[in-house]
Amino acid sequence: xxxxxxxxxxxxxxxxxxxxxxxxxxxxxxxxxxxxxxxxxxxxxxxxxxxxxxxxxxxxxxxxxxxxxxxxxxxxxxxxxxxxxxxxxxxxxxxxxxxxxxxxxxxxxxxxxxxxxxxxxxxxxxxxxxxxxxxxxxxxxxxxxxxxxxxxxxxxxxxxxxxxxxxxxxxxxxxxxxxxxxxxxxxxxxxxxxxxxxxxxxxxxxxxxxxxxxxxxxxxxxxxxxxxxxxxxxxxxxxxxxxxxxxxxxxxxxxxxxxxxxxxxxxxxxxxxxxxxxxxxxxxxxxxxxxxxxxxxxxxxxxxxxxxxxxxxxxxxxxxxxx
Amino acid sequence: xxxxxxxxxxxxxxxxxxxxxxxxxxxxxxxxxxxxxxxxxxxxxxxxxxxxxxxxxxxxxxxxxxxxxxxxxxxxxxxxxxxxxxxxxxxxxxxxxxxxxxxxxxxxxxxxxxxxxxxxxxxxxxxxxxxxxxxxxxxxxxxxxxxxxxxxxxxxxxxxxxxxxxxxxxxxxxxxxxxxxxxxxxxxxxxxxxxxxxxxxxxxxxxxxxxxxxxxxxxxxxxxxxxxxxxxxxxxxxxxxxxxxxxxxxxxxxxxxxxxxxxxxxxxxxxx
Numbered sequence: 001x002x003x004x005x006x007x008x009x010x011x012x013x014x015x016x017x018x019x020x021x022x023x024x025x026x027x028x029x030x031x032x033x034x035x036x037x038x039x040x041x042x043x044x045x046x047x048x049x050x051x052x053x054x055x056x057x058x059x060x061x062x063x064x065x066x067x068x069x070x071x072x073x074x075x076x077x078x079x080x081x082x083x084x085x086x087x088x089x090x091x092x093x094x095x096x097x098x099x100x101x102x103x104x105x106x107x108x109x110x111x112x113x114x115x116x117x118x119x120x121x122x123x124x125x126x127x128x129x130x131x132x133x134x135x136x137x138x139x140x141x142x143x144x145x146x147x148x149x150x151x152x153x154x155x156x157x158x159x160x161x162x163x164x165x166x167x168x169x170x171x172x173x174x175x176x177x178x179x180x181x182x183x184x185x186x187x188x189x190x191x192x193x194x195x196x197x198x199x200x201x202x203x204x205x206x207x208x209x210x211x212x213x214x215x216x217x218x219x220x221x222x223x224x225x226x227x228x229x230x231x232x233x234x235x236x237x238x239x240x241x242x243x244x245x246x247x248x249x250x251x252x253x254x255x256x257x258x259x260x261x262x263x264x265x266x267x268x269x270x271x272x273x274x275x276x277x278x279x280x281x282x283x284x285x286x287x288x289x290x291x292x293x294x295x296x297x298x299x300x301x302x303x304x305x306x307x308x309x310x311x312x313x314x315x316x317x318x319x320x321x322x323x
Numbered sequence: 324x325x326x327x328x329x330x331x332x333x334x335x336x337x338x339x340x341x342x343x344x345x346x347x348x349x350x351x352x353x354x355x356x357x358x359x360x361x362x363x364x365x366x367x368x369x370x371x372x373x374x375x376x377x378x379x380x381x382x383x384x385x386x387x388x389x390x391x392x393x394x395x396x397x398x399x400x401x402x403x404x405x406x407x408x409x410x411x412x413x414x415x416x417x418x419x420x421x422x423x424x425x426x427x428x429x430x431x432x433x434x435x436x437x438x439x440x441x442x443x444x445x446x447x448x449x450x451x452x453x454x455x456x457x458x459x460x461x462x463x464x465x466x467x468x469x470x471x472x473x474x475x476x477x478x479x480x481x482x483x484x485x486x487x488x489x490x491x492x493x494x495x496x497x498x499x500x501x502x503x504x505x506x507x508x509x510x511x512x513x514x515x516x517x518x519x520x521x522x523x524x525x526x527x528x529x530x531x532x533x534x535x536x537x538x539x540x541x542x543x544x545x546x547x548x549x550x551x552x553x554x555x556x557x558x559x560x561x562x563x564x565x566x567x568x569x570x571x572x573x574x575x576x577x578x579x580x581x582x583x584x585x586x587x588x589x590x591x592x593x594x595x
Binding site (some may be wrong): 050051052071072073078081083085086087088089098099102103146150 | 486487489490491492493494495496497500504505508509
């Protein structure tokens with residue numbers, strides 16, 4: 001079932017386009033990620049859905065209703081802010097209660113919903129604390145609890161894990177995905193971290209310079225990138241320009257100690273050890289480019305910098321890019 | 324210079340600093356000390372007493388001036404705090420080009436010399452034939468206090484940012500509810516500090532009040548000025564001492580409120 005629909009939505013700031021005309025449909029219960037570098041327009045799209053920015057042209061529909069002209073407080077969705085935006089003068093509990101109070105939900109139901117939100121986000125021992133007494137990860141949980149207590153149709157998340165350190169981020173990614181599955185509500189997630197997008201999303205919208213580069217499942221996007229930007233922004237890729245442009249993933253490339261009958265040959269320029277895999281950076285003298293080859297733990301051959309090697313791949317692993 | 328930067332100070336620096344502090348505080352200290360002097364003549368110390376404080380409170384004229392000062396201060400504080408806060412809130416939403424001009428106009432009363440403020444208000448009131456009295460003094464005090472309240476509240480608003488208000492609105496709060504439950508509690512220390520500032524300025528003001536006061540609106544500073552012309556009595560010393568104490572206490576309270584508010588805000592931003 002359709003939950004959010006953007007119809008030719010376009011946004012200009014001071015005459016400059018920041019989001020080019022965009023149409024997008026998001027289903028109920030879907031985890032959709034807007035992925036792109038900073039300044040690509042992803043946060044602007046999120047803020048337009050939330051109601052903090054007005055589209056220059058176009059229409060936004062939420063659950064069938066045109067909400068383009070509704071202020072944020074009249075839209076049945078919630079935004080989790082990048083820096084949490086918790087009310088400093090209220091306890092965790094009061095923060096969560098705020099939205100329910102504004103909507104004049106009966107007292108008994110308020111208590112029930114607060115308890116649910118606190119339980120789901122594992123905040124029980126912290127309910128009476130103030131935001132400044134919490135760690136970053138805990139504040140982030142409160143921000144999510146405060147949003148989900150409203151039972152929104154859609155939860156919008158603006159780089160919610162951006163300010164946290166790597167280990168905590170990894171844990172919370174899993175928790176968030178789990179929470180989304182349990183609640184079954186639509187998540188629209190904004191991030192510039194392609195790994196995060198791959199791990200959590202049902203579908204990813206890759207954006208660059210205010211335009212959509214590709215929309216697809218993580219698998220689609222990784223295996224069949226449609227544009228050069230999509231091919232190189234998500235995961236590592238080797239791009240070749242021959243009669244047409246194509247890309248081959250590093251793990252699809254094989255390396256041979258005998259360069260004679262290989263497809264291409266070159267000199268090993270660097271060896272990068274990453275634990276689970278290691279990578280060879282091979283400089284192709286003829287093409288004047290580098291090729292990255294990913295080798296897994298089963299490869300026990302000895303490689304040396306400066307060694308002349310051949311590289312091969314199968315034709316079906318070539319992904320055509322562009323027109 | 325370098326040695327001082329490393330924490331080792333030139334011995335003369337301490338001497339110089341002490342001299343400076345003495346220079347600033349000796350006059351004030353003299354008044355405080357002589358307010359406890361038993362003798363009627365200032366330069367002649369004849370023992371400790373509190374009788375001047377006692378006779379001060381028995382003096383009907385002093386009490387009347389104090390009453391005027393307090394009435395004027397309370398009314399002008401309330402009005403200027405409301406208007407100054409409203410100005411700060413409105414200007415935050417204004418487009419930045421227009422804003423610069425308006426902010427300039429709001430700063431002007433702080434920069435314009437008091438004597439010109441007083442004179443121009445007097446001209447204005449006589450032009451419109453407003454009889455001089457408590458009302459004109461209150462209007463004058465509101466005029467200059469709004470600027471101070473605006474400056475204090477707007478810096479507080481700038482610290483707060485817009486995210487909290489967006490969050491409130493996202494959670495279903497109407498613009499009024501957002502103001503009532505989020506904006507106002509966040510800027511409250513600033514509003515209070517602004518109010519205290521306005522109160523202190525009103526109580527202490529002589530120059531502007533002098534121009535626009537009428538026969539039945541003598542404030543404390545104007546009363547004291549009148550007494551001085553007939554020679555300084557120990558009663559004035561006592562009165563001044565009390566005014567110094569009240570003013571300092573209010574300013575310290577305002578500063579404390581501002582710091583406390585800022586401290587909370589800062590620590591809540593720290594990611595731990």
